Amino acid sequence: MEVIITKNYDEMSKKAAQIIANQIQKKPDTVLGLATGSTPLGTYQELIRLNREEGLDFSKVTTFNLDEYLGLSPLHKESYNYFMWENLFKHININPENVYIPKGDVQDAEEFCRCYEEKIKEVGGIDLQLLGIGSDGHIAFNEPGSSLMSRTRVKTLDEQTIKDNARFFTKEEEVPRFAITMGVGTILEAKKILLIANGEKKADACAQFIEGPVTSQITASALQLHQHVTVVLDEGAASKLKRIKYYNWIRNNKHLVQKYLGR
Numbered sequence: 658m659e660v661i662i663t664k665n666y667d668e669m670s671k672k673a674a675q676i677i678a679n680q681i682q683k684k685p686d687t688v689l690g691l692a693t694g695s696t697p698l699g700t701y702q703e704l705i706r707l708n709r710e711e712g713l714d715f716s717k718v719t720t721f722n723l724d725e726y727l728g729l730s731p732l733h734k735e736s737y738n739y740f741m742w743e744n745l746f747k748h749i750n751i752n753p754e755n756v757y758i759p760k761g762d763v764q765d766a767e768e769f770c771r772c773y774e775e776k777i778k779e780v781g782g783i784d785l786q787l788l789g790i791g792s793d794g795h796i797a798f799n800e801p802g803s804s805l806m807s808r809t810r811v812k813t814l815d816e817q818t819i820k821d822n823a824r825f826f827t828k829e830e831e832v833p834r835f836a837i838t839m840g841v842g843t844i845l846e847a848k849k850i851l852l853i854a855n856g857e858k859k860a861d862a863c864a865q866f867i868e869g870p871v872t873s874q875i876t877a878s879a880l881q882l883h884q885h886v887t888v889v890l891d892e893g894a895a896s897k898l899k900r901i902k903y904y905n906w907i908r909n910n911k912h913l914v915q916k917y918l919g920r
């Protein structure tokens with residue numbers, strides 16, 4: 658796991674966007690896994706800028722979103738479908754046919770989840786998966802206690818997540834209790850993973866998933882089992898890490914790391 662500590666949200670966002678842009682430049686028909694929430698907003702803004710000003714081409718890119726609230730139609734203003742179109746897709750040259758987001762108002766959720774997994778396989782798997790992290794350590798909506806082998810399914814949201822996400826709704830009672838989410842097992846099959854986090858409210862979760870044991874109580878800790886994970890944090894989110902010096906040394910000596918490790 659490579660841990661990159663940036664000064665602030667802006668630097669974190671630009672670094673993450675650069676990693677995604679490099680991936681698209683290397684493989685124009687990249688399959689991206691995408692997240693919603695406050696954290697990736699700056700990354701998406703930078704990707705929009707790269708598309709408009711520097712010609713970053715999304716025309717062959719395919720995307721799969723991690724999750725969606727169950728019970729919200731794709732047009733609902735708090736749906737993740739709406740979020741993605743407002744904050745990224747409508748501003749870039751992506752082909753709408755290549756955009757996949759779980760459908761919150763689907764009749765048969767179980768069948769939908771099975772087809773979602775199939776579709777990911779059909780396109781050859783996810784090349785680069787972008788993740789945020791919940792303050793309870795979740796990735797996608799894999800709440801504490803989720804199986805680390807889990808697949809795309811319906812998940813009951815945790816109290817903490819409902820509280821955290823109430824800021825997007827008029828009142829807490831409006832936050833859906835259920836969501837369709839990729840599983841931890843699904844996420845671990847992505848070829849590369851990029852997790853971003855900012856702010857002190859994520860510091861405990863980041864310390865636990867990077868430096869603590871692998872546990873289903875902090876589902877992000879399963880990323881320790883993956884071979885190619887990059888974590889980009891701002892100073893707030895990194896503030897409870899014990900090995901900051903080590904991570905910074907690697908960042909400042911990238912030429913040596915590239916020479917000996919080839920990445």
Ligand code: F6R
Nearest residue numbers: 692693694695696789790791797
């Ligand atoms: C959203 C998702 C969630 C968020 C997490 C952090 O698609 O998968 O795991 O990444 O809840 O949310 P923010 O960024 O709003 O703090």
